[in-house]
Amino acid sequence: MADSQTKKSESLNEEDVTRYLLDRISGLEKRNLELREELRQLESEKRFIETQKIRFEREIRKLKGEVEKLRSPPLIIGTITDIAGDSRYVVQSSAGPKFMVRASGFLDTADLKQGARCTLNQQSLTIVDILPVSFDSQIYGMEISNIPEETYDDVGGLEYQITEIREAVELPLTKPEIFTRIGITPPKGVLLYGPPGTGKTLLARAVAHHTEAKFLRVVGSELVQKYIGEGARLVRELFELARKSAPSIIFIDEIDAIGAHRTEGITSGDREVQRTLMQLLADLDGFEARGDVKIIGATNRIDILDPALLRPGRFDRIIEIPLPDYEGRLSILKIHTENMNISKKLSLEDIAKLTEGMNGSELRAICTEAGMFALRNEKDYVGIDDFILATDKVGSEIKNHMKTTSDGVMFA
Numbered sequence: 315m316a317d318s319q320t321k322k323s324e325s326l327n328e329e330d331v332t333r334y335l336l337d338r339i340s341g342l343e344k345r346n347l348e349l350r351e352e353l354r355q356l357e358s359e360k361r362f363i364e365t366q367k368i369r370f371e372r373e374i375r376k377l378k379g380e381v382e383k384l385r386s387p388p389l390i391i392g393t394i395t396d397i398a399g400d401s402r403y404v405v406q407s408s409a410g411p412k413f414m415v416r417a418s419g420f421l422d423t424a425d426l427k428q429g430a431r432c433t434l435n436q437q438s439l440t441i442v443d444i445l446p447v448s449f450d451s452q453i454y455g456m457e458i459s460n461i462p463e464e465t466y467d468d469v470g471g472l473e474y475q476i477t478e479i480r481e482a483v484e485l486p487l488t489k490p491e492i493f494t495r496i497g498i499t500p501p502k503g504v505l506l507y508g509p510p511g512t513g514k515t516l517l518a519r520a521v522a523h524h525t526e527a528k529f530l531r532v533v534g535s536e537l538v539q540k541y542i543g544e545g546a547r548l549v550r551e552l553f554e555l556a557r558k559s560a561p562s563i564i565f566i567d568e569i570d571a572i573g574a575h576r577t578e579g580i581t582s583g584d585r586e587v588q589r590t591l592m593q594l595l596a597d598l599d600g601f602e603a604r605g606d607v608k609i610i611g612a613t614n615r616i617d618i619l620d621p622a623l624l625r626p627g628r629f630d631r632i633i634e635i636p637l638p639d640y641e642g643r644l645s646i647l648k649i650h651t652e653n654m655n656i657s658k659k660l661s662l663e664d665i666a667k668l669t670e671g672m673n674g675s676e677l678r679a680i681c682t683e684a685g686m687f688a689l690r691n692e693k694d695y696v697g698i699d700d701f702i703l704a705t706d707k708v709g710s711e712i713k714n715h716m717k718t719t720s721d722g723v724m725f726a
């Protein structure tokens with residue numbers, strides 16, 4: 315009885331084990347199938363990623379090629395003058411014109427800031443590179459000359475203006491004690507205003523000559539346009555240099571470019587001009603009227619100047635340099651024909667009558683051109699006919715120039 319029972323329980327156990335094993339096998343087979351499916355999916359994903367990778371690598375190679383093409387010369391060098399938002403930039407090329415451009419997507423936008431020097435692709439006008447900031451020591455277009463050679467005798471037709479500038483600039487430098495004796499503060503500087511080519515620079519150089527002062531010339535428009543973002547620093551350095559080189563005269567030509575009426579800054583370019591003007595005003599206020607640095611400003615546009623510049627203690631004397639009248643033209647013609655071999659029959663009075671409305675610079679050009687006509691005709695002296703041809707030539711050049719300027723074709 316016990317035997318038969320033992321046999322029964324053994325056979326039951328075997329059945330259980332077999333069932334268990336069969337279940338286990340079927341479970342493992344199912345898992346195996348699942349894993350195979352997973353593997354198949356992973357392998358297909360891998361293949362997809364590999365094809366993507368190949369596609370992206372091809373794309374990168376293509377884009378790199380395009381960047382290289384964009385970067386290859388000829389490139390235009392310019393300075394970012396304004397950031398117009400919307401990923402567009404105003405770039406002033408070193409040749410002058412301004413462009414509204416976009417930048418290559420490969421550039422870091424943090425580098426694309428106002429004042430940054432950059433290169434533009436000539437065809438697409440895209441900013442393709444940012445250049446390191448580097449200036450040569452011929453600093454920033456500042457002309458520093460030792461005592462100039464021009465004298466008052468070289469200036470024609472401006473007797474009254476010579477007297478004015480002598481009192482305001484020459485006397486304080488050469489005889490400061492006169493001002494102390496009388497008890498008045500000498501002017502710090504004068505402003506010369508009038509049409510182009512009438513002798514403003516010439517007069518300023520002549521004063522420097524007579525005071526034995528060094529002559530530092532800067533052009534206002536260059537301070538704010540050529541070296542964007544540098545204007546205020548340049549003004550500071552200019553005064554610093556003038557103090558070191560004293561006695562000296564600072565001559566700021568085209569002062570209207572930095573000294574125009576201050577308006578609410580619209581663009582960052584306007585703000586740059588304002589910053590430069592504020593620095594100029596601060597430096598004007600900061601230097602000693604009795605010292606040996608004087609400042610002469612020059613402008614063709616006194617009408618647009620900021621009144622702050624004309625306040626006492628800044629440009630104290632304002633001197634008009636007009637177009638020469640008949641007497642003035644005669645005197646200028648005499649100066650520029652002094653070393654010329656001119657015909658005894660030639661009357662400079664006639665030439666002075668013929669050249670009404672012309673400035674000193676044009677009169678000088680007429681004298682040179684007349685000499686060239688005589689030279690071309692192999693003559694030893696310059697006659698009236700040469701002067702008439704020269705007057706026509708210079709006159710028509712002016713007319714053409716004025717026509718193209720008013721047509722908006724080109725700007726002087």
Ligand SMILES: Nc1ncnc2c1ncn2[C@@H]1O[C@H](COP(=O)(O)OP(=O)(O)OP(=O)(O)O)[C@@H](O)[C@H]1O
Nearest residue numbers: 468469470510511512513514515516646674675678
């Ligand atoms: N009154 C003058 N007497 C003699 N020469 C003159 C006179 N005005 C002009 N010139 C001649 O013309 C040249 C140019 O003049 P200058 O540069 O002084 O003019 P400017 O008034 O400063 O002009 P701009 O306003 O364009 O700077 C002078 O170097 C000089 O040869």
